Amino acid sequence: MDELKEIIRLCISYVFRRSICDIPTNSLNKTFATLRNEIKLDNYLTSIKAFFILRNDYKEFPTDDRFTAAFVNRDIYNMRSRNFVLSHLENFNNKAPIKIENFTIEHIMPQNSNLCDEWKGLLGDKWKEVQKRYLHTIGNLTLTAYNSEMSDKPFFDKMEIEGGFKESALRLNGFLVKQTNWDETTIQERAKLLAYKAVRIWEFPQLTDVELEPYMDIEKLVQKYDxxxxxxxxxxxxxxxxxxxxxxxxxxxxxxxxxxxxxxxxxxxxxxxxxxxxxxxxxxxxxxxxxxxxxxxxxxxxxxxxxxxxxxxxxxxxxxxxxxxxxxxxxxxxxxxxx
Known part of the structure; x- marks a missing residue:
């Protein structure tokens, strides 16, 4: 049963990482159809891991580096899977998981194109460019039950109001309560922290060279280009x-x-x-x-x-x-x- 759970997690990670990296989905049916031909009944889990690791070109399983680079810059808010992303980031290794249905997505830096003076001061002279680039990225998104109260309020008001970030028990808001500023640097820093967690949630399969070697044919051992x-x-x-x-x-x-x-x-x-x-x-x-x-x-x-x-x-x-x-x-x- 544990092996089956791990295989399912790997399949989810494969599909999700490719989605984040914007890799076309039109090959997925054929990829999973051919997977059954690669399974070794005497070493079920290892053979499936090897299958994923050895995929290349358009069937690739994105590496940690590629996935991280895409994750911090991706427009998460407009993805259909945005609730899936945020709930998993919040509930990872959490013994008291939340129900995301009880919360709404909050843009820490507001969506309003006519930001108030407090926000413009925090974001700096290039506030329009910063807002455009980072608005819907993971570094600027969180969960709250007080979306309407927060609205377009300045960062410090969102922190201090009743039900604000300082009163939030959500893990996603743990970084926010330590901040005295919210600008391009802090958005990037939070995005990197969340990407580090995402790499552990949606893992890349791990095998040693010794474990992988039996699944590599002569063609795969030849010098490869990328x-x-x-x-x-x-x-x-x-x-x-x-x-x-x-x-x-x-x-x-x-x-x-x-x-x-x-x-x-x-x-x-x-x-x-x-x-x-x-x-x-x-x-x-x-x-x-x-x-x-x-x-x-x-x-x-x-x-x-x-x-x-x-x-x-x-x-x-x-x-x-x-x-x-x-x-x-x-x-x-x-x-x-x-x-």
């Missing part, structure tokens, strides 16, 4: 994240592979490859140039020219406004290889 292999900057990372999401959303059957010099997306064979350049992404669509329909005139014929990647169609992605045009070409290549 996103850190490529020379991304702020611009190209934004472009890549957007395009990567669009490509993977085409089908749960798409496999993404990190090669030494490019990133490949494939069915049985590559249908598109991406090379990271200084200020743009170079894209190779794996089809004949005569096959491409190019109404926007963004493609180039590279037949018999030496390029990293596969195919005779080359195009570039350097402006987010062009993503639909780029995807039109990529979808043509995908359709050819999906037949």
């Amino acid at each position: 996103l850190n292999t490529y020379d991304f900057n702020v611009v190209t990372k934004i472009l890549f994240n957007a395009l990567d999401r669009r490509i993977l959303n085409l089908s749960p059957d798409i496999k993404r592979e990190f090669k030494k010099l490019y990133i490949a997306y494939k069915m049985d064979t590559n249908f598109v490859d991406i090379v990271v350049q200084k200020q743009r992404l170079r894209i190779s669509a794996n089809m004949k140039f005569s096959q491409v329909h190019d109404p926007h005139d963004i493609c180039r014929d590279i037949t018999n020219l030496g390029r990293w990647g596969n195919g005779d169609v080359e195009l570039f992605f350097e402006d987010m406004d062009d993503i639909d045009k780029v995807m039109e070409v990529i979808e043509q290549s995908y359709d050819l290889h999906a037949e």
Whole structure:
């Protein structure tokens, strides 16, 4: 029974971490369908842990570092699972768990775009930017039974009023009562503390190298590349994240592979490859140039020219406004290889 509980917790952690990291969900059905093929009846729990640890690319189980980075910055308030998140943070290792239905979500820094002078003074000259960036993030969210009383009141009033933070018995408010200020720094600090707790609630599976080794085949032992292999900057990372999401959303059957010099997306064979350049992404669509329909005139014929990647169609992605045009070409290549 204990093993079953741990397996269920791992499955929940896998789905939840991916949700926080904004990884497309369209592969989950196939991932769980193939899980049964990896289970070893003589070592049930270990084989399932190994399955999750060894997932890569679009099936990955986000690591602690990736999960933490996403968790502190994610818009938690507008997620459907926001009550799930806050109740678990409050009730973790709590022998007297609360019923979240008795509470409402409170924005410590208010949602009102016309903040009072006290709040503007606390947040500083860039109060608008701070409010926009952190308003709905975990560092600025808590629970209270006195939401209407708190309303848009200044931080010190929320602390001192009847039923305010100083009278709260909630663990989520333990950090707040120690503060004399509420600004970008304190929001970030609280977010990190809650992220540390989240990593323990929604755990990554743990196995030693010795325990994991029997589940690794020769292919997995070969040198592996990942996103850190490529020379991304702020611009190209934004472009890549957007395009990567669009490509993977085409089908749960798409496999993404990190090669030494490019990133490949494939069915049985590559249908598109991406090379990271200084200020743009170079894209190779794996089809004949005569096959491409190019109404926007963004493609180039590279037949018999030496390029990293596969195919005779080359195009570039350097402006987010062009993503639909780029995807039109990529979808043509995908359709050819999906037949």
